[in-house]
Amino acid sequence: MAANGTDAAQPTVDEVLLDGVYDNLETIGYTGPLLNDDTLSTAIQQGLSSTLYKELVLQLCASLQQLCSLECRVSSPQVPEDLEAFQLELRSLLREMDCHHKSLMESVDVLGDYHKRLLLVDYLLSELMAARLVGQDEDMDTGQSGSIPASLSAILRVYEIKQPPANVTVKQIFDKIIGSTREAVSKAPPAHLLPSLLGQSLSAEQWDTLDKINISLTSEYEVRRKMLLTRCDVTVQSFRWSDRIKGKEEEFSRVYQSHRQQLSGSAPVSLSRVLAAKPDLLTVEKTNSAAVRENTQCSVNKVLIGKVPDRGGRPRETRPPPQMPAFKTRTTDSQDQRKGGGARGRGGSKGRVQGSWSQGKKGGAKGGSWQQDKGSHGNQQQGGGKQKQYFS
Template sequence: MENDILDALEDIGYAGPMLEEGGLEKALEGGPKSVEYTALVEWLSKELKSLCKMEEHVNAIVSPEDSSSFLLEVSSFLKELGCGYSCLLEGHMSERLHTRQNRILLLDFLLTELEAARMVLVNKPELNKTMELQLNESSTASDLKNMLIALKFPKPPANITPGLLFGKVETKVSLSVELAQHVRLYITPGLLYGKVETKVSLSVELAQRVRLYITPGLLFGKVETKMKEVLSKASPELIGKPLFTGVLSEKQWHQLEELHKEMQQEYRLRREMLIKRIDVTIQSFQASTDTTWSERVRNQQDEIASMFLGKRKALVIEPDVHLSDLLAAREDLAIIEKTSNASVRRNTQSSVNKVIIGRVPDRGGRPSDQQPPPPEMPSWQQQRPGGET
């Protein structure tokens, strides 16, 4: 059976370490705790995801402790793929790839599905893509397209000039700010300046493509003039006052950057610790016996696992905080709402919080009510040398 797996890997164009002598044998021995085995499953799942238009794929592990997460993703992926092997879908999740036979069966199933998907793609190609030209979109063009989509622009004609296009963008931004005055959208100038600064390469590269020679200094000058014009028309309540209005020297900016790096590292460690705690908590439930789960919940392990994976992927270790957020902060950021506030309690209250416990009997236990212990030696008798009384 191992030779059939190796032949199938060569047929589909796999060129990884599994084709080396003893590579597949070593991976099968480790199973879900082997980095090589999980990497092969990840590669097969990504190929199937692109061909079958699936939503998820399986990620390889980094260390053997991540095997529980790998088993969760495999179970969810096989269900989406419509796997018919009960031994890979039923039973306790930690025991599905416990045997060597099941590990080989998983690879065989993924390989045959990948071969079938490629055959279907060749025999029945999509008609609407037979004559489609594939263009590699640059990051600059992607950012420009996203900007036009966000402003709800129709598709511009092919012969439009850059000057006319940016003129329409300025008009649209002005109308959006005026609309924001009515719906009270809090647009901060600091945040807008930060985004413009990070996207300056967009305008420079676009200018080079259309031979419109514009310098970053000229671009920022026009942006600043337009921003001042727009802000002069906006009400003070709409924009608010900046939280930081001071002026920093070059040395102070360097010190602020170093402080930002230290806080980034500190909160990165905190986020990593909390994420590791939730992973260990979930793994403890998966590694426990079936008696830990109730009968109703025991039949929903896969559903619970898929729900957890969807939320787990949104948790990232690196904090998304930059110095531009400090410049864009407004005074309302310093307002801290109490946890008992009605606006906060609306999202945290539950039926458990509404249970009122009645009077209960006094159980004691207060240190002030306890009698001191008797002395070890009577006050009228002294201890003699040697321990005798």
């Protein structure tokens, strides 16, 4: 009986989560009506039918979108038909934030029961406080963003620690923060926090190397993001050519730009992600898995394309190129014709030379032939001004 009494006195997981949600609401500076335990529990039980619960979830999502530069947006459901779209947007936001709660990621109905609704608020509150811890608050951006005083000030605000006096050392401040962190972790339910994926401490040189790797990868992925955004702009620009857009150019631009401005070309990934990484990051889901297809499937995927005419283009069906005619050796007649044509072209010069020698032989007087050639040569020299002879 004593054992049964002891077991009955132990709080349940939901009761521990509810106390943590109540404390976290006070930590983030919430001043609404949900600071009452009964009101908070009743709102979580009612779910989306409760205006207070719905406004709390929307406010937490909006704050995370602003601090973490998230691309997914969660819109407020105006009519009951929008509840399904609201849950899809909520799941997309959780997926972008790498939510480690399987009960929220694997189920289509994110807000199906009391435990899921309570777990969702607890997760959003934890992520919001973590975002402020890493220095993404707007107050830090206007001040010394990224500096040690601004980061420490943000951590102290999260743990509701008063600003230390000037004589307190940095070590004392960190000891106070570590003690508050351990106290907050001890209040979490069992197996609520997964172990860190890093598993060991890094030296200063390793952190410096990791920072250089992060800068290089951020620069590369920034180029890829800008390329995808450029493709998106070109694709949307091609829609303007449709006749149905005529007279609606301003409305078309307004609707597109309202979404386009939310897409950033830079990849906001910092070294704090290394410390926050969990073992579930090693699990990579396929793009065609059921969990992924729940967010990517649409009515267009169910349209089957009918038979289309065959346009060919297969390599095995193409005709071979025309062949060159076979090589043939030249015949003897063609060679003789070429020689004969050349002889006719040089017939005048050849005839004179042969004629001089033949006359010398036939006439029997060699001198006559030489005199004839000499006279002929003299006549050519005298008449050289009239016509040049390049061949004798």
